[in-house]
Amino acid sequence: MRTTDGNAMKRFFPMVLFLLLVAAFLMAVAVGSHPIPLKAVTSILLHPGAGEWPHSWVQILWKLRLPRALAAMMVGGVLAVGGGTCQGLFRNPLAEPYLLGISSGASLGAALAIVFLPFGAFAGLSVIGLAAFLGSLVVTVTVFSAAGRGAFRLPATLLLAGIAVAFLCQSGVWLIMALNRDQVERITFWTLGSLSSVGWSGVMWLALITAPVVLAQMALGRVLDVMSTGHDGAHGLGLDPSRMALILLTLTALGTAAAVSVAGTIGFIGLMVPHFLRWVIGPAHQRLLLSSWLGGGILLLLADAIARTVTAPGEIPVGVVTALMGAPFLLVMARGKQQSGRLDG
Amino acid sequence: MRRFRFLFLVFALVLGWTGSLAASGQADAVSSSSSHKKSSKSLVVRDFHGREIQLDEPAQRVVALSPVITETVFALEQGNSLVGKTEYCDYPPEAQGITTIGSLREPDIEAIAALEPDLVVASAHFSEEHLRQLEALGITVAVLMAPDSLRGGQEAVIRPLATLLGAEDKAKDLILQLNQQIDAELEKVKSFxxxxxxxxxxxxxxxxxxxxxxxxxxxxxxxxxxxxxxxxxxxxxxxxxxxxxxxxxxxxxxxxxxxxxxxxxxxxxxxxxxxxxxxxxxxxxxxxxxxxxxxxxxxxxxxxxxxxx
The missing domain is CATH 3.40.50.1980 (Nitrogenase molybdenum iron protein domain)
Structure with a gap:
């Protein structure tokens, strides 16, 4: 994989991923707890108003599977891009988008909403989702200001501040759970992540936030290349590394917050996908982030399809599937790296 | 480990019980034969865990650790003897004035002990640890849980609870009424x-x-x-x-x-x-x-x- 042929392969890799994404998307729309023949699926998607198939099938495809698949693709994509950004920025293979306390901030927001304002929606998004979104952003700002401006020169400070705030939020969640035992299940299942209630408004919300975020992160891919070699290099090129780090992390936080507000804290994708792709196609960030978006989308589409079908007509939380798929994979990879003697990709 | 502790506890209880039998001799043996008329008849029931619960006289100060127990105590017209309940015990409305001793899964053992109950009745979601804690304080605990069936609660909850409260006649009426109501409803269903x-x-x-x-x-x-x-x-x-x-x-x-x-x-x-x-x-x-x-x-x-x- 690291020979000269490899370069051509690396260049075409995003193309391959794109085709896989299309395949995964079609598969996600075609399968579900209720069997709908492939012929009907294509016909309903191409001519939704034709009326030759049962009304419930049209409902299932247009109101449930299609928005859900689009959401899975965008959530998986933005999480993986966020992970790729963090891993490059912190020069650490363990970095992931939930690093700065974002997931625990989201959980705290969601838990508060579940207990105090369990119903209601605003602009088509549930109050719980909005609270999770605000929770992640509040936590990010807190971490940034707690660590101080100097922190962007020394990532360890930022990571420590993130861990501290994460613990703070987590204890808040546990307190809420202890005081509201009847809501423990809802809070737990929210944390495990699910795409079961995503509708078109959720899809619009995701597209509105994650599309510009992901594009901006890819556009900053070159900057990330320089930053990941160390701050001296960045200074040498006239970049202000603190400012760049702030911008990149803010983008990551925004994208992750949007993902979490719609799907809960789905784990492993942001860690695993960029980690694996860095190993396959190398550290050039523009290509890496593009591939991560595609790869994250593929993975979450597959994981959600499994979550929807394996216990049909019931569902299992998609976060369980991503972790089950991800953990062995990471173990195998870590072993391979140990043999090749390099751990930083 | 926990299981061993539990077994040890059971072992200790059995030892203690046989010991006390031997020590008190005849008097105990007499009162435990329920058909005897002379002494006050002791009230004995077997609870969900197969434990034998024995009271010398009907319970006067009862703590209910589950909504179903609270409802049943009131249905047996023994609401006056209820001194404690959980925060989930919301029925009947008269139950609202009774002291709350915590939640279904997290009853406050201290608060229960402070009420000096002569009987604590628990049902589903009651943990073994809480049972042990209460027993260590010398409090009599009965765990009454209905199997999942339409009439299961009658023999598993209503009847034994009535025995411990000395309300067996009321229980008979209640179960009779309940069965009449259930039969009438099932009869309607047949005609659908x-x-x-x-x-x-x-x-x-x-x-x-x-x-x-x-x-x-x-x-x-x-x-x-x-x-x-x-x-x-x-x-x-x-x-x-x-x-x-x-x-x-x-x-x-x-x-x-x-x-x-x-x-x-x-x-x-x-x-x-x-x-x-x-x-x-x-x-x-x-x-x-x-x-x-x-x-x-x-x-x-x-x-x-x-x-x-």
């Missing part, structure tokens, strides 16, 4: 021509879709009331919106907190049952508590199915 397809909402929306599967007691109640549970083929509580849309039930049962929200949520609002106004609020507590109101719970389901005829 149409078996509507039912969906029972346990949860919906953000947290996923949850219903009562075929192996649950609620699922059984739906079938007994003449409905066909559309989640009959599932086990447990997990369901999906897709399956709900595909199976498009005739009638939907919802808990009161979901009323209005469910009918107005996207996708759910397009369901046939919602469109035709066949969404009914069901008081889940009358069903799942399996107490003296179970006949009422069955009747509420049957009356909805009757409307669908």
């Amino acid at each position: 021509q149409f078996q509507p397809r039912v969906y029972y909402v346990v949860g919906f929306g953000d947290g996923g879709d949850w219903t009562a599967g075929g192996d649950t007691f609620i699922g059984e109640m739906i079938e007994l009331a003449g409905g066909e549970n559309i989640a009959q083929d599932t086990e447990g509580w997990s369901f999906s919106l897709e399956a709900l849309v595909a199976r498009d039930p005739d009638v939907i049962f919802i808990p009161s907190w979901a009323d209005g929200v469910f009918q107005n949520s996207p996708v759910y609002s397009d369901l046939r049952a919602v469109q035709s106004g066949n969404v009914f609020v069901v008081d889940e507590n009358t069903i799942v508590r399996q107490g003296p109101r179970i006949g009422e719970g069955l009747a509420s389901l049957v009356s909805i199915v009757a409307q669908m005829q």
Whole structure:
């Protein structure tokens, strides 16, 4: 994989991923707890108003599977891009988008909403989702200001501040759970992540936030290349590394917050996908982030399809599937790296 | 480890019991034979764990650690003897004035001890640790839990509780009434021509879709009331919106907190049952508590199915 042929392969890799994404998307729309023949699926998607198939099938495809698949693709994509950004920025293979306390901030927001304002929606998004979104952003700002401006020169400070705030939020969640035992299940299942209630408004919300975020992160891919070699290099090129780090992390936080507000804290994708792709196609960030978006989308589409079908007509939380798929994979990879003697990709 | 401790406890209890028998000799042996008329007849029941619970006289200060126990104590007209209850014990309204000793899963042992009860009655969700703690304080604890069946609560909860409260005559009446009510409802069901397809909402929306599967007691109640549970083929509580849309039930049962929200949520609002106004609020507590109101719970389901005829 690291020979000269490899370069051509690396260049075409995003193309391959794109085709896989299309395949995964079609598969996600075609399968579900209720069997709908492939012929009907294509016909309903191409001519939704034709009326030759049962009304419930049209409902299932247009109101449930299609928005859900689009959401899975965008959530998986933005999480993986966020992970790729963090891993490059912190020069650490363990970095992931939930690093700065974002997931625990989201959980705290969601838990508060579940207990105090369990119903209601605003602009088509549930109050719980909005609270999770605000929770992640509040936590990010807190971490940034707690660590101080100097922190962007020394990532360890930022990571420590993130861990501290994460613990703070987590204890808040546990307190809420202890005081509201009847809501423990809802809070737990929210944390495990699910795409079961995503509708078109959720899809619009995701597209509105994650599309510009992901594009901006890819556009900053070159900057990330320089930053990941160390701050001296960045200074040498006239970049202000603190400012760049702030911008990149803010983008990551925004994208992750949007993902979490719609799907809960789905784990492993942001860690695993960029980690694996860095190993396959190398550290050039523009290509890496593009591939991560595609790869994250593929993975979450597959994981959600499994979550929807394996216990049909019931569902299992998609976060369980991503972790089950991800953990062995990471173990195998870590072993391979140990043999090749390099751990930083 | 925990199991060993429990076994040790049982062993110690048995030793202690046989020891005290030997020491007190005849007097004890006399009072424990229930047919004897001279001494005050001791009250003995076997609880859910097979433990023998014995009182010398009807309990005067009772703490109920479950809503079903509170409801049953009142149904037996022994509400005056209730000195403590959990925060979930919301029925009957008279129960509201009674001291709360914590939640169903986390009863406050200190608060219970402070009430100086002569009997604590627990039911589902009561942990072994709490049982041990209370017994270590010398408090008599009975765990009374109904098996999942329509009439299961009668012998598992109502009758033994009545014995411990000295209200056996009232229990006889109560069980008789309950059986008459249940029989009358089941009789109505026999005359139904149409078996509507039912969906029972346990949860919906953000947290996923949850219903009562075929192996649950609620699922059984739906079938007994003449409905066909559309989640009959599932086990447990997990369901999906897709399956709900595909199976498009005739009638939907919802808990009161979901009323209005469910009918107005996207996708759910397009369901046939919602469109035709066949969404009914069901008081889940009358069903799942399996107490003296179970006949009422069955009747509420049957009356909805009757409307669908």
